Amino acid sequence: MVTLNDYLYSGDTVLRILQKYKKDLHEDAIAHHNEIDLVHCNFLLQIEELLEHNDFLTAQSQKLREFYNYMVGEYPYLSFTFKGRIKSLIRAEEKFNGYIVEFIYDYYTKNKCYPSISELKNRLNCFRDLIAYRIVISVPRCHLAHPEDRKTEEIDHIYKIANILPEFLEERGFTVEPTGGIGASSSPLLSDSVRPYYRDYIASATPNGYRSLHITFYDNSARCYMEVQLRTKEMDDIAEIGSANHLGYEKKQEYDRARRGAIPTGECLYFDEAYERGMKLQQLELKDLDVNMFAAADNSLINDGCGLYRGRQILPYEHLSRFQSD
Template structure:
């Protein structure tokens, strides 16, 4: 079986690694008539094209920046950041394989049989977040008498921004994609007109405390999908360094092991290969890798300038509140 791990110790650049991995995977897929690995190859080609930072990303980020300027004008007292990132190679590879595992497992649970390759390919055509932008807001404490009052105002502001975003980007060549009822918002703060497009992880509480608003757009000029996430600073902290990051990881590992128990090895080759690839990536010791431009002292101290682990940064912007800028006495 061809796995990404086998190419991460050669000292090559990330692009050479992707090229070699894709070439060998394609040869193996043709030899064994593996339709899913052929689709996997096309997915890897897409990742490489994104990591090369094509011109369309610059044009796209400029349009997103217009919403940043809108917010700076409309919310001068609000602090917020805009970030854009292409999903990293390791994270993208993990996600592709986890989609295979998830779909086969749930299909087997429901039907007692395994899905066909064509059914699985349909499921794998749904990647919409290889390009992602994140808007994180924070209301300065000096405006409010209590933390509860500040949190309530911050949440109201977040939904207000979410209500404006779809129409704003529609006017600039983007089309909001329906969420098809996935995590449909039940918040009274969200307008009915935009409700079908958002996946609301705030009004739907999760065990790992993850909270965020997600919406997917199709960029008509570049013919690519992108995801926009909206969060408060507290929500972002929980997702990045809090319970949603650490506890969620442990629970995810337990769930993956239970799926392996439900579908014994040898019953479905697509499941077997995807599960093994995901397992190997999860156990990766970053300090032992040899990838040009990548260095890691351990799995926590990471310097990634090539899009291997953290992804390629597109858009970093930070807007300070007028109070933070000391413009008001």
Template sequence: MIKLNDYLYSGDTIFRILDKYIADLRKEAKRTHNAIDLTHCNFLLQIRGLLEHNDFLTAQSQQIREFYKYMAKEYPFLAFTFKGRIKSLIRAEAKFNGYIVEYIYDYYVERGTYPSVSEIKDRLSCFRDFIAYRIVISMPKCHYPNEEKRKAEELKCLYEIANVLPGFLEERGFTAESAYGVKISESPLLNEEVKPYYRDYISNQSANGYQSLHITFFDNSSRSFMEVQIRTKTMDDIAEIGQANHTAYEKKQKEERARRDVIPKGECRYFDEAYERGMALLGIELNKLDVNMFGAVDNNLINDGCGLYRGRLILPYEHLSRFQNDLID
């Protein structure tokens, strides 16, 4: 079976790795009449296209920057950062295979049979976060000596920003996408007219402590989807370096193995192959990777600069509170 792991130790560039992986996967898919692997190839081609032909990101990020300027004007005492990224290859590959495993497992548990190829392909059409932007806000403690009041004001600002964002971007060529009832907000701070577009992981906090607002837009100029996440600095720390990050990794491993125990091996090749690819990625040894000049610092960190693991930073903006930085006008 063709797996991404087999191509990550050759010293090739990320583009050569993608080209070889796609070519070999397509050849094997045609030989074995595997329609899901052909869909997999098309998915990988999308990633390659984003990494190679990303001129549209300049125009797109300039539109996002307009909202940054709006926030700088409307919230002079708030500190915030804007960041953007293209989903990394390893994470995108893990998510693709994870969707297959999860969908087939849920289908089997509910119906005692397996989904058709067309049903699996429909499930794999739901990727909306190849491109994502993150707005992280923080109310400086110097403004609110009382910590409880500071956090309340910070949350109030977060939802105010969320209320304005859909209309602001729609005036600039973006269309907000429905969240289809996933994590509908229970917060009275979020306006009713925008609630259908947001997945609210703040009012619907996960067991691992993850909190964030997620909304998806369609960029009518580039004909691509993008996701925007809005968080406080505390929420971002928990998600990136705190409990949510570590717990999610352990939970994923446990869930994947539990699903394998339920689905009889050999009965559904699409499940078997996706499971094997996913588990191989979970066990990847980053410190042994060799992708051209980019290697891992240790088994947890890699700065590849080209979208292999952490993705590329495409929109770094930072605004300090005017109270702390009087250079901002």
């Protein structure tokens, strides 16, 4: 079985590692008539194209900058940042294999049989966040007559921005994607006209405290999807360094995927391969990797100059609130 781990010790660039892995995986899939590995190759091709062709990212981020400029004029008293990233190769690979493991396990648990290849392919046709942008806002306390109202004011602003964003970007060549009822919002602050497009984890926070609004667009020029997340600084802190930080999320995934090992080995090839690939990635010692522009002292102290583990940054815009001093 071909795994990404086999290519992470060669000293190559991330792009070269990705190309070698995709090529060998494709040859193996053809030799063994593995339809899911062919889908896997197409997924890797999407990442390769993102890393190779940056012109459309420049055009895309420029359109996001137009919304940034709109916010600068509309909300001069707010502090906010616009960030963007391409999902890292390691986390994209973890997510792809995790989807296979979770779908097959849930299907098996419910039906006592395994899904068809067409059903599994359909589940894997759901990646919308290889490109993701995040808008984080904060209302400085110096602008509040009553500082205790800060949280309420910030949430009110998040929904105001959310109500404007879909139409603003659709006028600039994007198509907003319905959620199909996933994460449906119950907030009265969200307009009914945009409600079908948002997954609302603010009105309904996750058990670990994660809160954010998520919306997906299709870029008609670049012909790819992108996700936009809206959150307050407090929500961002919880997601980055608080109870919902990614390390805790990964630990939960490790537990979930280990529990799914209850499916008998050898009964479902696609489950076995995805499970093994996922577990190998979870067990990586990052300090031992030899990837160009990447270094780690351990699994926490990481200098990721190539987006291998933390993702490649593509958009840093920052607006500090005006009128900080009377």
